[in-house]
Amino acid sequence: MVDETEATVEVRRSRRRKSTVSAHRDGTTTVVSIPARFSRAQEREWVQRMLQRLADKERRRRPSDAELLARAQRLAERYLGGRVSPSSVRWSGNQGRRWGSCTLIDGSIRISTRVRGMPGWVLDYVVLHELTHLIHAGHGPEFWAELESYPRTDRARGFLEGVAYGRDLAGEPPDDD
Structure with a gap:
């Protein structure tokens, strides 16, 4: 999540934009696009509203351990x-190339920090x-049969394979943060 005290906000006014407002992050800059006709007060209101929406979205995509x-x-x-009831589920920065791991003895689960920010359905998978x-x-077959109840299993596996393939192509080493 970007800390608004350190981030910059760039407002882009557009004559073609009639009523919609959008925002996205570009590194540490938040770009807010608004209609050119907006007053300064409307601009301030919409910038704050869009910063809050982005922060809420990022918080949902990066849940805490709890x-x-x-x-x-x-x-x-x-x-x-x-x-099943896991004893703990937490983020882990030392998963190497794994997306997650499970310790059967104590029922603890660790999810790679590389999954943070991925779509919720991928995290769920x-x-x-x-x-x-x-x-x-x-x-084994029983394991995969159990996962068939989750409707996005194939899609999530494809997503993760694509991410891994892209990282391999880019020559990125496994994450060990």
Whole structure:
């Protein structure tokens, strides 16, 4: 998440823009596009509104460890019938090339910080994948059959394969932060 005290805001006025306002991050700069006809007061109002929307969106895409655990519990209930309950679920910066890992002995799950910011359905798949290991240790047919209840399994796996392929092409080393 970008700290607004250190970030800059660039307002772009457009004559073609009639009523819509949009915003996006470009590094540490937040770009807010508004109609040219907006007054300075409307500009200030919309800049604040869009900064809040971006911050809310980023917070949802980067949940805390406690939010990650709550998410895992909801996923376990919905897709695994509540048969598992992890002891902990937390972010981990030392997953190397793994998206997540599960320790069967104590039921703890670690999710790679590389997953932070990815679409929620991808995060859900990674968490659910690790939760399923609490039922089936390996990646046998029973394991994959269990994951079939999550409707975006194939899509999420494709997304993660694409990310990994892109990083391999770019020659990026595994994350060990």
